[in-house]
Amino acid sequence: MAVSVILSLVGASLIYTSFMIYRRLFLSPISSFPGPKLAAATFCTNSNRRDRWLWQARGFGIPASTLGTVPHALHRHRRNAISPFFLMHNVRKPLPVVEERVETFIRRLKACGEKGEIISLEYAFSAFSNDVVMQYCFGRSDHHIEAPGFDSVYHNISFNAAKSIATLKHLNWILDIMQALPESVAKKMGPEVSSNIQLKNERIAQIEEIRQGGPEKTNEITKTIFHTLLQSDLPTSEKETSRLAEEAVLIVGAGTHTTSWCLTVSTFHLLSNPTLLMRLKAELISAHPDPFTKPSLHELEKLPFLIAVLKEGLRLDYGGTVRNARIAPDTSLKCGDWAIPPGTPVSMTIPLVHHDERIFPNPDKFDPDRWLQADSGRLDKYLVSFSRGSRACVGVNLAWAELYLCTAGVFRHFGSPGAKGDDDVGILELFETDVTDVALVSDMFFPVAKEGSKGVRAKVVL
Numbered sequence: 001m002a003v004s005v006i007l008s009l010v011g012a013s014l015i016y017t018s019f020m021i022y023r024r025l026f027l028s029p030i031s032s033f034p035g036p037k038l039a040a041a042t043f044c045t046n047s048n049r050r051d052r053w054l055w056q057a058r059g060f061g062i063p064a065s066t067l068g069t070v071p072h073a074l075h076r077h078r079r080n081a082i083s084p085f086f087l088m089h090n091v092r093k094p095l096p097v098v099e100e101r102v103e104t105f106i107r108r109l110k111a112c113g114e115k116g117e118i119i120s121l122e123y124a125f126s127a128f129s130n131d132v133v134m135q136y137c138f139g140r141s142d143h144h145i146e147a148p149g150f151d152s153v154y155h156n157i158s159f160n161a162a163k164s165i166a167t168l169k170h171l172n173w174i175l176d177i178m179q180a181l182p183e184s185v186a187k188k189m190g191p192e193v194s195s196n197i198q199l200k201n202e203r204i205a206q207i208e209e210i211r212q213g214g215p216e217k218t219n220e221i222t223k224t225i226f227h228t229l230l231q232s233d234l235p236t237s238e239k240e241t242s243r244l245a246e247e248a249v250l251i252v253g254a255g256t257h258t259t260s261w262c263l264t265v266s267t268f269h270l271l272s273n274p275t276l277l278m279r280l281k282a283e284l285i286s287a288h289p290d291p292f293t294k295p296s297l298h299e300l301e302k303l304p305f306l307i308a309v310l311k312e313g314l315r316l317d318y319g320g321t322v323r324n325a326r327i328a329p330d331t332s333l334k335c336g337d338w339a340i341p342p343g344t345p346v347s348m349t350i351p352l353v354h355h356d357e358r359i360f361p362n363p364d365k366f367d368p369d370r371w372l373q374a375d376s377g378r379l380d381k382y383l384v385s386f387s388r389g390s391r392a393c394v395g396v397n398l399a400w401a402e403l404y405l406c407t408a409g410v411f412r413h414f415g416s417p418g419a420k421g422d423d424d425v426g427i428l429e430l431f432e433t434d435v436t437d438v439a440l441v442s443d444m445f446f447p448v449a450k451e452g453s454k455g456v457r458a459k460v461v462l
């Protein structure tokens with residue numbers, strides 16, 4: 001009797017295991033992807049697999065994008081398709097696009113100065129980073145920098161979409177309903193959710209335009225991300241318009257808000273602290289005495305104070321404030337004495353690390369000098385604004401290039417009331433803005449300052 005029970009259990013377990021192996025190898029939606037079949041069949045040979053947590057990821061509203069992809073293998077596949085565009089040498093090739101946008105940005109600031117305008121630095125930097133990332137993606141931008149008020153429409157729509165993430169992870173069915181409705185009806189149901197639909201529909205139109213033979217070559221970008229993806233030998237399902245539109249929503253959104261908020265936070269702190277700004281200006285002037293020559297990225301990457309300012313900007317900009325859980329599906333993780341069982345969602349938040357007093361004493365203070373000490377190298381591993389691991393920011397090289405070129409460009413030409421250079425064209429004077437307009441109060445995926453903040457504003461004076 002006992003023997004027959006054991007035999008039955010062994011038999012059942014063999015049937016179950018065979019079915020699972022067959023399912024993984026032949027029925028799974030990712031079964032055609034390249035990779036070792038043993039790993040696909042057993043899930044055992046790769047202990048670095050990191051899935052996203054479905055419950056959380058669905059809140060992003062872009063499940064077919066790299067960010068929204070839950071299974072490790074599919075994520076690797078999608079990420080491998082876009083990551084070559086963001087490798088250091090590929091970011092440098094089209095760098096003239098960033099340089100051109102920086103020059104236009106400075107000209108625009110001068111034009112604002114001629115009218116004594118008060119500008120939103122958040123909208124201004126958002127216009128800059130959005131113009132850049134649109135060129136990388138589609139070979140054209142909306143020229144937000146030149147637009148009246150830096151055209152805040154994209155910024156607001158996209159920010160509203162980010163705000164909806166917290167709600168949508170609980171009530172994901174809302175998105176399905178909204179997506180089935182015409183955009184005009186969805187718009188009436190509130191900006192947070194309708195923004196998702198609007199963003200995706202815009203990108204669908206752009207992907208379709210490229211598919212129909214839209215401009216392939218503009219400026220120095222010979223092949224944009226989406227021209228290349230559409231012409232690649234990716235499986236047809238990966239090149240469907242709807243899937244690529246979600247990838248575009250991700251890349252344009254991720255490439256706009258994070259970079260612009262970092263520029264806004266650093267600029268706020270520099271304008272509030274003339275001593276720091278003067279030190280930065282002195283370094284920029286000494287590296288580039290002639291304001292009419294363009295500093296190269298390579299030269300800027302060697303300026304210690306500029307690097308320290310940007311690292312401190314990244315520390316207090318956080319990148320994202322949301323918990324982005326990872327799941328190790330087949331490995332037990334160790335955290336101190338704890339063993340975390342396979343399949344458990346695990347997360348941390350970037351602000352918790354960046355405000356840890358043991359690592360960054362007096363953490364609320366914008367203090368570039370903390371990066372300039374003899375032993376400051378030990379801090380680098382705690383600067384996690386771009387996250388870490390297999391799902392960390394893919395755009396890190398482009399982000400750094402933008403931060404260097406834009407910050408150096410603006411502060412080589414502009415000062416503040418207490419920090420002026422001899423050949424400056426003007427100053428940026430903070431207008432009804434204080435530290436509470438940049439300090440983190442709530443997590444809307446991105447960091448958000450106090451309720452009712454009118455943002456970081458500055459008057460441009462020539």
Ligand code: HEM
Binds near residue numbers: 319
């Ligand atoms: C200061 C600038 C930036 C910061 C601080 C930043 C931060 C981050 C962070 C924290 C993540 C990981 C989210 C997670 O943990 O799941 C991420 C992912 C990502 N970022 Fe960035 N980012 C920046 C700029 C950019 C730029 C310029 C681009 C592209 C144009 C970009 C594209 C992406 C993409 C595509 C992902 C998803 C990667 C994946 O899921 O594998 N980011 N970013």
